[in-house]
Amino acid sequence: MKKMIANLASREKRVAVLENGVLRKLEIMPPQKRSTVGNIYLGKVTKVLPGMDAVFIDYGAERNGFLHRDEIPSFQQTKKTDGKASIGQFVHQGEKLLVQVTRDETGTKGAKLTGLIEFSTESLVYIHGIDYVGVSKKFKNDDLQKQWRETALQYKNADEGLIVRTSMENESEAVFLDRLTGLRELYKG
Structure with a gap:
């Protein structure tokens, strides 16, 4: 069984990964070092x-x-x-x-x-460079899940990946298009 332990309370961040009680990875991030993940x-x-x-x-x-x-x-x-x-x-x-x-x-x-450059909002993830559509499995309504998959397929370009998050479940298609347009512009910017 894998277990992650993180000490984020101090200025120096420490993260350890244990597997069956054995230390597999230890990462220490000094306070002057900033993460560049996502940049x-x-x-x-x-x-x-x-x-x-x-x-x-x-x-x-x-x-x-x-x-x-x-x-x-x-x-x-x-x-x-x-x-x-x-x-x-x-x-x-x-x-x-x-x-x-x-x-x-x-x-x-x-x-x-x-x-594969990725941008996200709370309800939609945009990935440039991959042909993919995913819809959250946490949707409470299977019909809405299928509908959102079809909507994403309809509006995405061949070189785009889209992941529809759970918070999009009860939103309108207009909100989806607005978020998609914003993410595309962010990529082009």
Whole structure:
């Protein structure tokens, strides 16, 4: 059984992960270190690693970030037809990419990055670069859940992923469209 213990009361944050009573991970975040998770950067590919299907990205941090092939929008668009394609088909050294931090750098490892840029509100999540629709399983009404899936499919573009959250269950289609438009503009901004 996994268990997470967090000490967030002091200026130094500590998080431990225990698995069957054994410490598996300990992360200590000094007060001067701020998390960059969720931040978006324009980075430059510094090294392509075909054996790992990954690249290193210089996005302005102390260490280069790590981006796996599965987190690249162009791979996601071709995954259904060619799931075994090498990363070299999607990115090249020197290329600039928009990336988002999904895990801060720790120890000697750089941050983990994604090219699937995500923005969210309390009722809708917008992910650019992936063809996906999800609807919360916590909806109390199955018919509304199906209706929201159909609505999301109707309004999303091919390179967009949408997740309809539980708080959208009793909202109108106009509210959905307003939030979707706002998230699209935020991505373009």
